Amino acid sequence: MKNKAAFVAFVMVLSLVAGVGIAKITGYWKTENKKVPMKISQGEFEGESDPDDIRGSYSFADIEAAFGIPPEMTAAAFGMTGDDPGQIKAKNVEETWGEMEGGVEVGTDSVKLFTALWTGLPHDAEETTVLPAAAVEILETYQRIDSAKAAELRLTAVALPNAVGGEAVPAESDQSDDHEIPDRMIRGFTTFGDLKGWGVTEEMWQEKFGESMGSRSTSIKDWAEDTGIPMSEIKAIAQVLVDSGA
Amino acid sequence: MKTERWRRPVQIAFLVLIALIAVNHTLAENGNPLPFVPKASLHAVCPFGSVVTIYKLITEGSFVQKLHESSLVLGIAVLAAAVLLGPAFCGWICPLGTVQEFVAKAGRKILGKRYGKIIPKKLDGILRYLRYAVLIWVIVMTAISGKLIFSDYDPYYALFHFWTGEVAITGFIALGLVLALSLIVERPFCRYACPYGAFLGLTNLFRIMPIRRNASTCISCSKCDMACPMGITVSNQSTIRDTSCISCLICTSDAVCPVPDTVEIKVVPYREMKDEK
């Protein structure tokens, strides 16, 4: 072996290429996470998925798989819209909203907090982390938190401007009271008249639910009872339709 | 120099590859990845990940956040090569080592003969232990927190992520310090702070093919000593077992040593290992 430099170059490149090659052939080469949060290892919640371990790269569908929150719900809570709410990632929330006026932040940690409150699991949120007002509203409506907790969260919650196509950027809220609930929030008593007024069309509705809209005076709660479609699903999807049609 | 004709292209190829992977990761996140370039994150292709995740891997069989099986694969490949050749990863592959060498060229132009002599030898000797402290700190803190704590201080991470908004201010400070110090001393990060260099450096103690000097043909010109980027005195040893050696081969007869077959990387026969000096 006369040329030692060529030998070293060869060994180094070969060891890396061979290592990667063998790993690929055996299926061991993985450069991405399985997107499954760690389990809580001790205490009351031992064995449950840990909201603390949700990472920016987790999509709302990953969160649904681990915590059972419908992606439409998470999307509605964070004012995120898009064709497929399941594909929206926690870090998209941070990119879309991020730091807000007053030094507070709506980001990945807010998604962790929302998940923790929804599931009743523990999460120590950062001091600057806040929830959107819509998220608090959803948590309260679905009885995931009591009214005292909701009132406490509302003290810091922020009203997000309407997000369109998932690309909205934080803007000055035109609502004088930051703690007000956005007026296009879907609730049980919301009527189809309200929905139509907010831009939801018969076509959009049928595409999502495969059923016609109710009459203008029918509330979505009554419609849910009539059709047997879970209220949680209707609210979450309707919220996305309202936000995207706004 | 025969050595540099091989080493430089390999260094530049890996520097370009890593830069491309880093940029492509950002592009992929925005939905526009480059074709034929891996979309992996830099953490996923960093062999040091295999060292920092070792505790979690042994105790839980899983990886620290942001690390994946790929880090372990690369770590094993680099370690296997190091058992044979020592930390050639540092001398031939690591892009941060390459960047420090480029900055050193400018430093040499500015300081001339004073380059590398500003830090007193004694202090340099003491500071070299620092990287072992960093290595222990990184492994322990990563084991405790389960997070990649070093990335907030890692100049390598800062160098290849400066555009992402994910780099902590401490990372930028570390990178600035490394680049500034490279103007007065060669490879300051490798010498004093790199935990992976510290880890791989241990293979110098038992590597199969160390750097060897033939005392009977050596003319004691000290050219090897002056050229060694890690400041090792080669001219008074027969086998280099210094943990700082990065197998760059610059000291060898294929590079600066003027006498043929006098400084070489070669196998030490087992029976000679015991009486190595």
Ligand code: SF4
């Ligand atoms: S010591 Fe560290 S920074 Fe230097 S070349 Fe080796 S791995 Fe890279």
Ligand code: SF4
């Ligand atoms: S002893 Fe030789 S091979 Fe080792 S770092 Fe110094 S110049 Fe490079």
